Amino acid sequence: QKEVEQNSGPLSVPEGAIASLNCTYSDRGSQSFFWYRQYSGKSPELIMFIYSNGDKEDGRFTAQLNKASQYVSLLIRDSQPSDSATYLCAVNLDSSYKLIFGSGTRLLVRP
Amino acid sequence: ETGVTQSPTHLIKTRGQQVTLRCSSQSGHNTVSWYQQALGQGPQFIFQYYREEENGRGNFPPRFSGLQFPNYSSELNVNALELDDSALYLCASSYPPGTAAYTFGSGTRLTVV
Numbered sequence: 001q002k003e004v005e006q007n008s009g010p011l012s013v014p015e016g017a018i019a020s021l022n023c024t025y026s027d028r029g030s031q032s033f034f035w036y037r038q039y040s041g042k043s044p045e046l047i048m049f050i051y052s053n054g055d056k057e058d059g060r061f062t063a064q065l066n067k068a069s070q071y072v073s074l075l076i077r078d079s080q081p082s083d084s085a086t087y088l089c090a091v092n093l094d095s096s097y098k099l100i101f102g103s104g105t106r107l108l109v110r111p
Numbered sequence: 112e113t114g115v116t117q118s119p120t121h122l123i124k125t126r127g128q129q130v131t132l133r134c135s136s137q138s139g140h141n142t143v144s145w146y147q148q149a150l151g152q153g154p155q156f157i158f159q160y161y162r163e164e165e166n167g168r169g170n171f172p173p174r175f176s177g178l179q180f181p182n183y184s185s186e187l188n189v190n191a192l193e194l195d196d197s198a199l200y201l202c203a204s205s206y207p208p209g210t211a212a213y214t215f216g217s218g219t220r221l222t223v224v
Contacts (some may be wrong), residue, residue: 004153032211043201043215044154088153092211095144098167099211101153 004091006102014110019076021105023089026070033065033072034090034099037083044088048074079109080104113149114214117202123222129190130189132219134202136183143185144213145177146201160185189221197223 005024013019021035032051050063050072058072062075069096072091076083086104093100124130136143142161146154156169157172160179172211174190183204199220203213 034212036215039193042217043199046212046214049212059178090153096210097205098144098145098156098159098169099154101155103153 003012003100004089004102006087006089009106009110011105012108013079015079015081017079017081017085017109018084019107019109021074021076021089021107023072023102024070024075025072025089025091025100027091027093028066028067028070030067030070030091030093032088033063034092035036035061035072035074036062036088036090038086038088038104040085047087049080076107079107081111083107084109098110115202115204115214117200117216117219119219120217120221121220123224125208126192126194126223126224129188130192131223132187132189132200132202132214134185134187135191136185136200136202136204138183140183140204140206142205143183144177144203144205145185145187146203148199148201149195149219150198157187161182192222192223194223196206197221 035047035050038044048063056063060077060111064073086103090099144159145157148154159167163179179185198217202216
């Protein structure tokens, strides 16, 4: 079992819709959770991080964490074609601050 | 501008050769990590340096080594290159210190032929 799992997609949504990206992790000791966006040929860009159960909102983005279910998600409201990218979920396991990444979900926002 | 710069952007090497990749972080960013990202995969942790000492290593062989310098620059060295070493190599620094909220550099695309 992979430590961090994501559906590879592509997830296709129409412009203006809500995109829901999901991630599960295997280690219950995971402490913090990150979402990165990566455009083709570019490096990952940090969108959000979350440490506590519940929701965290930043503009059009909402991260949701459920430690009991070992599940973290990213919602993108009012999706724009410019949101089309690969979204990487990452988990921090311990104080070494090493991040374990999933393989990413490709999001396609149709105009 | 992310505050983390990497050089070179692209590199082609022959199997068996050695390569050095470079990274420069902003002043005060004394934690630097290196990741390898193969095509279609998420980044994989190679190692981390804090105040010029390696303080964490992923599942990579000893031919992957690194250095961090007092001026917040660092290097990733790979000896005896293999075809599977072809990947995007990412340097990342975190701020504030002690967080895992990394900012990645633009990466070095290494191709081994």
